[in-house]
Amino acid sequence: MLNPLATHAGARRLITAAGAAPSVHNTQPWRFVVRHREYVELHADPDRRLKVADPRGRSLHVSCGAALLNLRLALRVSGHRPITWPVPPAGDGSPTLLAAVRPASAAPASAAEHALYEAITTRRTNRQPFTGRSVPRAVTDELSRAARMEGADLVLLDASASAVLLEEVAAAEEALTRDRDYRAELARWTSGRSHHDGMPPYVQGLRPVGDLAPVRDLARAGGERVRFEAHPRLAVVTTPGDGPADWLRAGQALQRVLLVATVHGVSASFLNQPLDLRDMRHRTDPRHPAGHPQMILRLGYGPAVPCAPRRPALKLLGMA
Incomplete structure (x- = not known):
């Protein structure tokens, strides 16, 4: 061929x-x-x-x-x-x-x-509210297998662990929004000035209600505020190590998980504020029993959304 x-x-x-x-x-x-x-x-x-x-x-x-x-x-x-x-x-x-x-x-x-x-x-990365429909066990098992195919793990959190993680996300976002340089960098990629990259308003989703919302607010001014799902299904991509080779492996695992999810009609978005804050503070990540967290995902069923540029x-x- x-x-x-x-x-x-x-x-x-x-x-x-x-x-x-x-x-x-x-x-x-x-x-x-x-x-x-x-x-x-x-x-x-x-x-x-x-x-x-x-x-x-x-x-x-x-x-x-x-x-x-x-x-x-x-x-x-x-x-x-x-x-x-x-x-x-x-x-x-x-x-x-x-x-x-x-x-x-x-x-x-x-x-x-x-x-x-x-x-x-x-x-698509879907930052819209998801329905209350649960992702079937057969699908989450396939997502986990997809991560393992690339040498990583997908740790699916139960309701209690998800609630704790959402609190960590909210605390991290509050700390990040107090950082002027972080806000300026975020604004550069969310201003909608480029036709080929960044996150224009049409992919940013709606503004959440409450402090424990399962999406980034993205510092947008004004706009409609809506309630998101009360009990989001969260998952974490982890790797055995925490160096450049592990990060590259995590990206391959993440994308395989996302593509398998797409095949099954499952939507996903990301909640990486705690990981951003850890990196900005130059903290090394101690090895957890499940590995080093590299990506935090929210999974569920959402409406159709446009493609990012x-x-x-x-x-x-x-x-x-």
Whole structure:
């Protein structure tokens, strides 16, 4: 089967899929280089890192990991097996290089792999109120398996643990909103001035009522306030370690979980304020029995929402 990197059209298709991944505040902190039409390099874009909220680069790596999973899936449905190096290949010492992926011959993709690939374009971060409908156990079990496939875990919290975590989220958000630099950085990505990145008002959702709401308020002025679900279903993506390789692994696990959720009609959004605050205070995370928390998810059933803006593939892609 023809190597998809052999043509510009094939390379653009791969990068379009990779660039549709979720990222912190939709910063899209990635770029890609096709080397010798043989393999694709995933690079971090340091100019898009949140220097205030993400001093360690953890969120940047998680975001890039999500893009890497999409790239792998796009190669898989092209009839290839993605051989991935999570470290630079020999002889390349680029400080921004996070991974390289080479296509290899393989059997055709399965129906399940095609379904996940198709979910790339329909996945959304949903900041609207969810219904009270519970996510079935069979679906949450499949979400957990998806995380384990990428070397991470999805810890599903019960009602009591979710309530405690919501209090931690509220306390962290209160602390973050007192930080002037944090507010300015958030405003940069939520002002709606760009047509290709950030979080314009149409994807920010509605303003919540109460201090323990399961979504970020995003510091919007005015606007309608509504009540969200009283008992949100929360889950945490964890990894065995807490270094760059673990963060990249967490992003791949996160995206596989989100795509499986999308296939099942389950919506998701994020509540990472406690993790942002931890990173901003330069605190190391002691190892918990379930691993190191990397992402906090809210799961449920929500209304259809629009897609966040995306940078064109040609702006993400370089050839060498």
